[in-house]
Amino acid sequence: xxxxxxxxxxxxxxxxxxxxxxxxxxxxxxxxxxxxxxxxxxxxxxxxxxxxxxxxxxxxxxxxxxxxxxxxxxxxxxxxxxxxxxxxxxxxxxxxxxxxxxxxxxxxxxxxxxxxxxxxxxxxxxxxxxxxxxxxxxxxxxxxxxxxxxxxxxxxxxxxxxxxxxxxxxxxxxxxxxxxxxxxxxxxxxxxxxxxxxxxxxxxxxxxxxxxxxxxxxxxxxxxxxxxxxxxxxxxxxxxxxxxxxxxxxxxxxxxxxxxxxxxxxxxxxxxxxxxxxxxxxxxxxxxxxxxxxxxxxxxxxxxxxxxxxxxxxxxxxxxxxxxxxxxxxxxxxxxxxxxxxxxxxxxxxxxxxxxxxxxxxxxxxxxxxxxxxxxxxxxxxxxxxxxxxxxxxxxxxxxxxxxxxxxxxxxxxxxxxxxxxxxxxxxxxxxxxxxxxxxxxxxxxxxxxxxxxxxxxxx
Numbered sequence: 001x002x003x004x005x006x007x008x009x010x011x012x013x014x015x016x017x018x019x020x021x022x023x024x025x026x027x028x029x030x031x032x033x034x035x036x037x038x039x040x041x042x043x044x045x046x047x048x049x050x051x052x053x054x055x056x057x058x059x060x061x062x063x064x065x066x067x068x069x070x071x072x073x074x075x076x077x078x079x080x081x082x083x084x085x086x087x088x089x090x091x092x093x094x095x096x097x098x099x100x101x102x103x104x105x106x107x108x109x110x111x112x113x114x115x116x117x118x119x120x121x122x123x124x125x126x127x128x129x130x131x132x133x134x135x136x137x138x139x140x141x142x143x144x145x146x147x148x149x150x151x152x153x154x155x156x157x158x159x160x161x162x163x164x165x166x167x168x169x170x171x172x173x174x175x176x177x178x179x180x181x182x183x184x185x186x187x188x189x190x191x192x193x194x195x196x197x198x199x200x201x202x203x204x205x206x207x208x209x210x211x212x213x214x215x216x217x218x219x220x221x222x223x224x225x226x227x228x229x230x231x232x233x234x235x236x237x238x239x240x241x242x243x244x245x246x247x248x249x250x251x252x253x254x255x256x257x258x259x260x261x262x263x264x265x266x267x268x269x270x271x272x273x274x275x276x277x278x279x280x281x282x283x284x285x286x287x288x289x290x291x292x293x294x295x296x297x298x299x300x301x302x303x304x305x306x307x308x309x310x311x312x313x314x315x316x317x318x319x320x321x322x323x324x325x326x327x328x329x330x331x332x333x334x335x336x337x338x339x340x341x342x343x344x345x346x347x348x349x350x351x352x353x354x355x356x357x358x359x360x361x362x363x364x365x366x367x368x369x370x371x372x373x374x375x376x377x378x379x380x381x382x383x384x385x386x387x388x389x390x391x392x393x394x395x396x397x398x399x400x401x402x403x404x405x406x407x408x409x410x411x412x413x414x415x416x417x418x419x420x421x422x423x424x425x426x427x428x429x430x431x432x433x434x435x436x437x438x439x440x441x442x443x444x445x446x447x448x449x450x451x452x453x454x455x456x457x458x459x460x
Contacts, residue, residue, distance in 0.1 A: 007031060008265040008457045011251050013239050013279075016044030017439050018430040018446035019270030020217040021077065024226060025450035026268075031457065032230045034262055036237040036253055042221060045399065046439050048212025053305040053393040056342035059212045060303050060395055063402065064439045065331055065349070066090060066315060067213060068107070069204035071440035073143050073447065074216075083219050091335040092206045095317035096176055097379070104314050110202045113173070123168040130165060130173075130198075137195045143444035146411055146435045147418045149192045153411035160191035176318035179328035182405040182437065183297040183354045185321055190408045196436040206315060208336045213439070242267055242280045242427060247460070249426050266426040266453045270446055272296065272401045273433045280427060290417045294433055297354035299402030300361050302372040305393030309334045309346035310386060317380075324379040326356040348387065350376055354405070365396045404437040428452050 008031045012023045015037035023033045041047055045063030052058075069075060078084040095102040096118055103118035113119070113127045140148040155163070157178050161170035175186040177197050182189050209215035220226060221233065234255070241252040249267040253260055269276050277283060277291035309332075316331045333340050333347040341347040350372045360368050377384035406414075418434065430449040435441035 009034070009263075010453060010457075011036065011249065011262050011264040011267045012270060013242065013251070013267065014044065014270035014430075015039075015042040015217060015221075015233070016270060016442060017046045017217055018432070018442040018449075019044075019268065020220050021443045021446035022268045022270060022430055022450040022453075023231070024081075024220050024223070025447055026453060027225050027228075027231060029450075029454045029457075031265075031454075033232070034264065035231070035233045036239055036251070036262075037233070037235050038238045040235050042233065042235070043214045043217040045402070046214055046217055046442075048214030051305070051393055051395050053342070053345070055307060055345050055392065058303075058305040058342075058345075058347055058393055058395075059340050060347075060397075061212045061214060061333075062397055063299075063399065064213045065333060066206050066208055066336060067439065068201045068206055070200050070202075071143075071438075071443075073444040074440045077443065077447075081220070081223060083216075083223075086209050086215065086219060087207045088210055088337040090206050090208045090337045091313060091315040091332075093314040094180075095312065095314035096172055097317055097319050097323050098172055102312070102314070102317055107201050108203065108205050110198075118172050119168055123166055126165045126169055127173075130169070133164065134195050134198050134202075137192070138199060140192075141196055141199050143435055143441050144448045145418060145445075146192070146196070147415040149196075149411040150415035152195075153190055153192050153409060155191050156187050156408040157189045157191045157194045158186040159408070160194070161186065171320055171322050175322075176320045176328075179321065179353055180316070180318050180351075182403050183299060183328065183351070183357070184405040185353070188405060188407055190406050190410055192411050193406060193436060200436075200438060200440070210337075210339055212340070216439075239271075239279055242269055244282055244426065247426070265457055266428070268428050268430055268446070268449045268453060270430040270442075270449070273404075273431060274401070276429055276431070280429075282425075282427060284420065287417060287420055290413060291433075295405050295407065296401035297403050297405045298357040298361055299351070299354075299397065299399040300357035300368060301349055301351045301397050302369055303333070303347065303349040303395045303397070304387050304391050305341060305395075306346035306348060306387065306390040307392050308386075308390045309341070309344065310348060310383065319379055321353075324375065326352050327375045327379060328353045330376070330380065330383065345392075346390065348383075357402075361398055361400055365394075368396050369394050404433050406436065423452050424456055426453070426456060 273291035
């Protein structure tokens with residue numbers, strides 16, 4: 001008589017929010033979990049760190065900076081784990097620059113589109129079409145798998161705006177949303193991406209965490225369930241191969257030149273698509289072609305700690321392409337709540353479009369900082385002067401794969417890819433490339449991968 005093994009060993013690759021959430025759900029099911037992370041810190045792009053200034057410490061997010069109450073999978077996980085008490089409210093306004101003036105829109109009140117001075121009355125009437133189109137698209141939008149959006153993925157955001165809306169709405173709403181979210185202009189992004197942004201953010205307040213957005217992965221890892229002997233976290237662990245091994249898996253990874261092998265009953269691969277394609281040899285040629293062909297935009301942005309905060313009330317100010325070719329958004333991160341900057345001080349990040357970042361990703365910090373100040377002075381000279389007078393700290397972040405910018409037709413490609421995957425495979429994939437590039441989508445796909453692994457192991 002064969003006794004069914006109830007406790008299994010699962011390996012999770014990547015400790016971003018997708019991998020950390022998958023590890024948590026697997027531990028809930030009673031499995032032993034080994035979490036492998038190539039960096040010296042957990043969290044990936046959803047991580048934060050401190051940098052000293054003259055007046056005290058600044059808390060800087062490496063990637064994501066704010067979150068939305070529309071992020072239902074994330075909210076439900078926080079409520080379930082008791083971590084909702086760590087959420088902090090923050091500004092829910094987005095400013096949009098037009099002809100030197102900042103017009104502020106509230107995420108909580110989509111009707112601001114009908115009241116703002118950013119748009120003329122004809123554009124405001126056309127904006128009603130955008131709201132109707134969003135309502136019609138909602139059934140196709142999902143946090144863990146956007147395959148259903150293939151049916152409405154027929155054009156770029158720019159083509160959609162010129163067909164259904166008008167030029168002012170393209171220039172002052174659609175394009176700024178594309179550049180702010182994807183770091184790419186509207187002609188390089190599917191119209192589904194714009195609808196996804198509005199679905200994910202409009203109509204709900206923003207929030208963050210004490211200590212930065214990066215607190216969430218560390219808070220999950222700090223839960224009693226995750227600090228047990230059944231959880232092992234290996235940092236500086238670079239995975240080179242994830243292979244089937246009989247009914248289970250074998251993972252090869254390296255640290256400091258020494259190679260190690262992990263064997264488990266299953267594995268969740270929660271890394272960017274092109275990296276997954278390089279370490280999972282069991283993928284088909286079509287699957288590997290899809291993953292390696294995903295277009296990730298680069299992000300080289302500069303954060304300044306200031307002796308005195310700016311007067312801006314919005315969380316960020318979007319800079320449309322027609323206002324400046326490179327700078328796409330200015331984040332006033334001291335508006336994210338207490339603790340980001342010393343009392344009375346400011347924290348401002350300058351975010352640029354992909355082409356600017358790609359050209360500077362290998363340049364030294366001093367050059368990047370000077371180039372960023374030149375750009376902001378060209379479009380927001382008062383802000384540039386304030387930074388010059390009040391600066392006490394500067395930090396540069398570099399990501400060669402920051403955000404997935406899916407072009408028109410990209411969701412049809414996604415549908416073909418997801419339909420080719422085996423939900424019963426002991427190697428499951430997770431990442432925002434199953435939906436659209438947000439922390440919440442990553443979290444949701446991590447949960448889906450864990451559910452499939454749990455189902456597989458409970459049946460065997």
